[in-house]
Amino acid sequence: MSTSTVRPSETAATRLRPLGAPQATVVDGFWAERLRTNREATIPHGYDQLGRSGALGNLRLAAGADGQYQALTDTSGTTFPFLDSDVYKWLEAAGWELGRGPDAELAAASDEAIGLVAAAQRADGYINSFVQVLGGGLPHRDLAWGHEFYCVGHLIQAAIAWHRALGDDRLLDIAVRAADRIDSEFGPAGRPGIDGHPGIEMALVELTRATGEKRYLTLAARMLELRGQGLLGQGRFGSAYWQDHAPVRDAPTVAGHAVRQLYLDCGAVDVAVELGDDGLLESVRRRWRDMVDTRRYLTGALGSRHRDEAFGDPYELPPDRAYAETCAAVASVMLAWRLLLATGEAGYADAIERTMYNGVLPGISLEGTLFFYTNPLQRRTHRASEPGGHGERTPWNACACCPPNVMRLLSSWQQYVATSHDGGVQIHQYASADIRADLPGGEVVLSTRTGYPHDGHLSVQIGQTPDAPWALSLRVPGWSRSATLTDPAGTRPVGPGEVVIERAWAAGDTVELALDMPVRLTEPDPRVDAIRGCVAVERGPLVYCVESADLPAGHELEDLVFDAGRSPAPADRTDVGPGSFVGVDVPLNRRGAAADSMVARAIPYYAWANRHAGAMRVWIPRM
């Protein structure tokens, strides 16, 4: 049985099967370091913050304790009602993490949190601390803004993690009762209802996958079909804000609130593959293509508008006012993963790579305890005298959706490394990892070793193999311009896409993939107005940036332009806090003074804002 976060059923229309955590283990290198930070710093920090923010205390109140409900309140007096989901997302991360290895403190904190959730749930299965404490205990009075289904969706996802990673069904029992309560009111025989914030759809599909009970999948499909009929009204931002402007299978492009759209499309893929609904799957793929072509930042970030956290118009991708919510990057990884499983197309794994390194990781500090909610690609200045300046990383967000979202993604990240199908094993993400996969002929055991993302060399060693031939697939990333593959048959050049090596393998066989990693200068699409006349620096899967901390003394980033007469070049190993990476020396001039030339050390964008506040640019002007 797979422990994966997404686990299509045996009959699902997917090309690839996830491996799951114990079958893919990151053992060393870049990702091992990030996963260790997540486990040892971020997740404990998160539990502390759940206590401080009131998220845990609110569940205690729902269970009957006395006290004051704590919640983010905006100045109009409206209280945001979704803090329960912070607890559930943290519990999901804790579940995957405990599945990776025991930790007494983490287990104790989890037991406490699970106990609070269990105590808060009503006898009828309903659970939502906001409604129970502040809302008079009257469920489902405001589906558009109440986030009640949304919170149950995250409860289910936490339950799935504990069920699959640990065989612990305490949360699953709670989640089933909560889902049954919703199904009884909103199922096929009940009233129509959808949540203003999608998310429960994918969770309900997973609940069917975990329990075998088809009702939840049916409810998810019903919620998808009910969308686009105007049930949510216009709200403050119009019906597209919550993707209620068009039926899911008809909407031509992504629209509205980015996280809502991406979570919705995750649910649509899950329903589509379970029901074999090719039209629904194709509608998601169409939206994905349009999004990548017209509305995705170089960093993989999504959603440019601050006002309604929305995708903007095509090519509306300002670097300075990029909203680029960390959660939207997380959600796009979740969606790309589903599309990869469904189709097997390497482009989706390319998207996961770009977004993980450049869209998700910048949302958390290198030390693991400070977060960005928005991830701009440019910061002009940061002076105390500029009250409109962008803020620094914070230990928690008032609306704390992003931090535990990063936690749960990182704690399940090794699941994204590889997949299998009856014909072989596919390596999608490069890390030093040990991988096992069950093929029809027997178990495959292999290990990958690499200095990725700073070094382009990957070594695959076959540790155990069935006698029958099977295919090892490696992904040559879309950014690669020169790569060679060495397998037992010899050495050959390979280009972007999936490279399939089908043969009868023997234990001890090795495959070497060498991806050349020159510094690349990336020109923007000329239709992206906001970065016209600029250039970006990339190397391997990493987007780079220039921070004011790395400028020669006395220079302001805003006065500098790229020196087209000189070339950027890889630099020595560069350290920023606990981060160590290949820097890139970027040639710059002072604008209008070509003789005033200098070099700035660019660093990976994921490492920005880990020193003192300052200006930063991904896109560097040519003029």
Next chain:
Amino acid sequence: MSTSTVRPSETAATRLRPLGAPQATVVDGFWAERLRTNREATIPHGYDQLGRSGALGNLRLAAGADGQYQALTDTSGTTFPFLDSDVYKWLEAAGWELGRGPDAELAAASDEAIGLVAAAQRADGYINSFVQVLGGGLPHRDLAWGHEFYCVGHLIQAAIAWHRALGDDRLLDIAVRAADRIDSEFGPAGRPGIDGHPGIEMALVELTRATGEKRYLTLAARMLELRGQGLLGQGRFGSAYWQDHAPVRDAPTVAGHAVRQLYLDCGAVDVAVELGDDGLLESVRRRWRDMVDTRRYLTGALGSRHRDEAFGDPYELPPDRAYAETCAAVASVMLAWRLLLATGEAGYADAIERTMYNGVLPGISLEGTLFFYTNPLQRRTHRASEPGGHGERTPWNACACCPPNVMRLLSSWQQYVATSHDGGVQIHQYASADIRADLPGGEVVLSTRTGYPHDGHLSVQIGQTPDAPWALSLRVPGWSRSATLTDPAGTRPVGPGEVVIERAWAAGDTVELALDMPVRLTEPDPRVDAIRGCVAVERGPLVYCVESADLPAGHELEDLVFDAGRSPAPADRTDVGPGSFVGVDVPLNRRGAAADSMVARAIPYYAWANRHAGAMRVWIPRM
């Protein structure tokens, strides 16, 4: 006595004196047409909308009628509390307009509205329909968001208009009682209090000017001094949002919500000139300079951010996501006018010119009954399939601050044409106007005739003059590169700034100013990232734009670039709806296909979006 909207007292530290409406009358040409539209279409439309929106009905409820309070409610259930100000702003416009000439229907509507206001006011002087009907009648419970002082500020401004233009003090009596109610609670002996939305400060100064009662000026000065001490808290957007982050006289730059900042600085100038507070005046001038240098759009529009309607960072001026609220343009004209009166510097009149033509007028349709709240300098697309696309002009705004703001500015616009001081008369804005000014030696009567802004020729004829010499000042706009002046002494070239002709005038003397109006190509400041590599077309005081309606068939604006090998040129007279103007033929190529060249007819930006929906650009890419 002057009827002007701003009337510094005799002892105020100002260089120039306003003339006021009956002393400056626009009689023909561009502005006469716009003022006629305002009077005949916009203001009647506004009264109709005050009825539909509930603004009038709410006052009726406050006076004791039965019914349902009507107000813009956002989806969180918060009701915006400032609809009374729509009525007051409309009444201010009506007052100035009736002062320009009788109109029985307008007078009747005004009487009805004044009656409602009078009936709504409580015996203790308090008036705010929102608090009276929905707020339990408990005043001043939420100074940060309640807009109670703000509404009284607009009540006072309406009262000033009726008092000065018509000698009608019905509103002034109401305003005095409302101001006294505030002064009794928040005056020097009372508790400290400031409004989250400035505006009352300038009104209180005007109330002192109109009544001679110093208490209101003292209260205004107190409110200014109390700002920046944290009385308002952080709110949703931080204390800079409402300029409470620093004392008014210390804040180095504009910050936060643009309209709030500009209204506040209007009050600061008014207090500064009345009290001779040079430090306070200089702080406003410093902020103004920084704003013009780093945060003003080419159109004179201000405030780039949608999220908090705020000035962004320096050089953060996206054309597509420009917030550029019409009210902010109006407010900047009000502030520039005050600074012009205080200093006499022509640059402030330049700013008024740029902003009126290109920042205020685009906010209202040529027919006068449709409005823009935001005024972007670029619209990529407008397709029904793009739910995130920018909206079209609307008959009224849910938050209807802008339409009556434009009305009151246009109804008092002729006051901005000219000023006087003891030494002469200054013409600041060019229109066909008749002007009278009282100089120490006697009355000056003169007339200006011009085809401005489409023609650069201005003729001034002296109709009546004292015998003693006096100085006629004309402004050569900052955009001028070639101009000649012909006066009784001969012809000479003149450059930008104030041109002073001091002589003993005779009736019948004429002065001719000839401003050459070639088409200008304007390069952006290289620090404005969002328009790098673009060029804009200007002619005279007008900023031009290209609309998709004026492209050759089969072309999309987003595919076109400026053809640097050819020059733009003035075109034939061009008509758009009721608008007629000099078009400009702009040479374009399809991007990457230099041979695919064409010409598009650019129109003044103030005339955009008066045909069917489509793409538009002020800044045209060079690549």
